[in-house]
Amino acid sequence: MEFDWSVVVEAMPALLSGARLTVLIALAGLVGGLVVGVVAGFMRAYGNAILNAVAFTYVEVIRGTPIVVQVMFIYFALPLLADLRVNPMTAAVTAIVVNAGAYIAEIVRGSLLSVNKGLKEAGLALGLPVWKVLAYIVGPIAFRRMIPPLGNQFIVSLKDTSLFIVIGVGELTRQGQEIMAANFRAVEIWSAVAVLYLIMTSTLTLILRVTEKRMRIL
Amino acid sequence: MSIVEFRNVTKAFGNVTVLKEVDLNIEAGEVVVLIGPSGSGKSTLLRCINALEEIDGGDLVVDGISVREGRSKVRLIRQEAGMVFQQFNLFPQMTALANIAFGPRRVRGVGKAEAIGQARELLAKVGLADRGHHYPSELSGGQQQRVAIARALAVKPKLMLFDEPTSALDPELRHEVLRVMQSLAEEGMTMIVVTHEIAFARQVGSRLIFMEGGKISVDGDPAELLDNPENPRLREFLQHVH
Numbered sequence: 001m002e003f004d005w006s007v008v009v010e011a012m013p014a015l016l017s018g019a020r021l022t023v024l025i026a027l028a029g030l031v032g033g034l035v036v037g038v039v040a041g042f043m044r045a046y047g048n049a050i051l052n053a054v055a056f057t058y059v060e061v062i063r064g065t066p067i068v069v070q071v072m073f074i075y076f077a078l079p080l081l082a083d084l085r086v087n088p089m090t091a092a093v094t095a096i097v098v099n100a101g102a103y104i105a106e107i108v109r110g111s112l113l114s115v116n117k118g119l120k121e122a123g124l125a126l127g128l129p130v131w132k133v134l135a136y137i138v139g140p141i142a143f144r145r146m147i148p149p150l151g152n153q154f155i156v157s158l159k160d161t162s163l164f165i166v167i168g169v170g171e172l173t174r175q176g177q178e179i180m181a182a183n184f185r186a187v188e189i190w191s192a193v194a195v196l197y198l199i200m201t202s203t204l205t206l207i208l209r210v211t212e213k214r215m216r217i218l
Numbered sequence: 219m220s221i222v223e224f225r226n227v228t229k230a231f232g233n234v235t236v237l238k239e240v241d242l243n244i245e246a247g248e249v250v251v252l253i254g255p256s257g258s259g260k261s262t263l264l265r266c267i268n269a270l271e272e273i274d275g276g277d278l279v280v281d282g283i284s285v286r287e288g289r290s291k292v293r294l295i296r297q298e299a300g301m302v303f304q305q306f307n308l309f310p311q312m313t314a315l316a317n318i319a320f321g322p323r324r325v326r327g328v329g330k331a332e333a334i335g336q337a338r339e340l341l342a343k344v345g346l347a348d349r350g351h352h353y354p355s356e357l358s359g360g361q362q363q364r365v366a367i368a369r370a371l372a373v374k375p376k377l378m379l380f381d382e383p384t385s386a387l388d389p390e391l392r393h394e395v396l397r398v399m400q401s402l403a404e405e406g407m408t409m410i411v412v413t414h415e416i417a418f419a420r421q422v423g424s425r426l427i428f429m430e431g432g433k434i435s436v437d438g439d440p441a442e443l444l445d446n447p448e449n450p451r452l453r454e455f456l457q458h459v460h
Contacts, residue, residue, distance in 0.1 A: 119309060119310075121270055122308075122369075123309075124296065125268055125270065125301040125370075126297070126320070126321040126370075127296035127297035127321075127373060128293070129289075129293060132324055136320070136324060140311050141310065141311055144311075
């Protein structure tokens with residue numbers, strides 16, 4: 001068979017609008033997931049028994065179920081349970097936030113606990129309250145160590161947005177699927193879709209590498 | 219009034235009792251050297267003073283404040299009792315100067331310029347005036363420990379606690395740390411030092427305490443005790459240390 005470039009050119013506007021949506025969902029999801037993950041991670045690492053149990057349950061439930069099930073639950077089950085109407089876009093962003101948050105919580109917890117206990121003691125011995133020790137000493141060191149695993153999670157989450165095809169969000173994979181269903185040019189369309197994902201993930205990788213280089217990883 | 223007062227202090231880790239009903243008074247200006255076999259409770263005793271370890275029984279009063287009075291009071295004790303650790307524990311993301319200026323800025327609320335100025339003076343005092351912009355990873359162990367001493371001094375404590383400050387150092391680096399400690403003692407700083415440096419105990423210490431099994435078993439003048447150890451366990455211990 002012959003690779004027909006004109007199919008790609010023709011499909012490009014629709015694919016790009018899908019890619020824009022993918023970036024949007026991923027970006028919103030990662031910012032939200034970072035906030036949720038940092039809070040849950042601190043709860044796991046330094047919280048009392050109750051906070052710890054709450055965060056632990058959250059992480060276990062989310063990590064233990066597929067993201068497709070989670071988004072289906074938010075989109076189809078939640079309206080029945082709580083009389084809550086959600087549009088596909090809201091459901092998608094919520095799912096990414098909740099899902100990435102759980103994994104990021106473990107990244108945050110691991111990084112916090114990897115910081116030498118002696119540094120916390122040195123801070124406390126100066127007469128600092130615990131929160132200042134975390135904010136000025138342990139937190140910054142942990143943050144530098146989080147960057148490589150966070151990069152991993154960001155890329156996984158970006159690609160996970162393709163699963164929102166199941167609730168009809170018009171992101172990149174969905175756009176590809178629709179075009180393909182109309183013209184049956186599977187090779188051209190899925191190649192173009194794959195390359196667009198690669199461009200997005202490699203941009204992310206580049207940003208992370210620059211951030212990492214600019215910080216002294218300790 | 220004593221600056222440190224142990225009253226019947228007991229400390230246990232699980233079911234291992236590390237300090238057994240310890241009574242001890244330390245006066246301002248004393249240089250107390252704590253020695254003893256490992257597991258005898260000397261580090262724990264030191265760490266109870268600034269409440270890095272919580273005591274289980276009795277009372278411990280530092281500079282008029284009990285370690286049992288609650289978190290904010292404990293912070294006041296810690297500001298008056300600087301600590302130097304075996305592993306230095308410098309903040310790796312900060313330069314030597316920033317490490318020293320950190321305490322005054324974040325604990326005492328001193329302005330940045332003033333804190334940096336003080337830090338420079340302290341760095342010069344420990345003989346590292348030209349190392350201010352180096353990160354801890356760029357300094358030798360002896361230099362790191364001297365920066366750590368300056369960091370503790372920066373908060374202007376009344377009392378300094380040293381937890382085996384030279385144990386992680388090569389022999390040739392020890393003397394530079396010991397020299398700084400000696401000059402500190404000569405300035406009249408109250409010091410409590412857990413160490414195996416017997417020569418330091420003799421030269422600089424004003425009081426020697428030998429601990430074993432969670433109790434103080436010998437307490438007296440360093441030179442007398444080291445020249446003529448009457449306690450058989452101390453005599454045996456000294457033979458092993460030399």
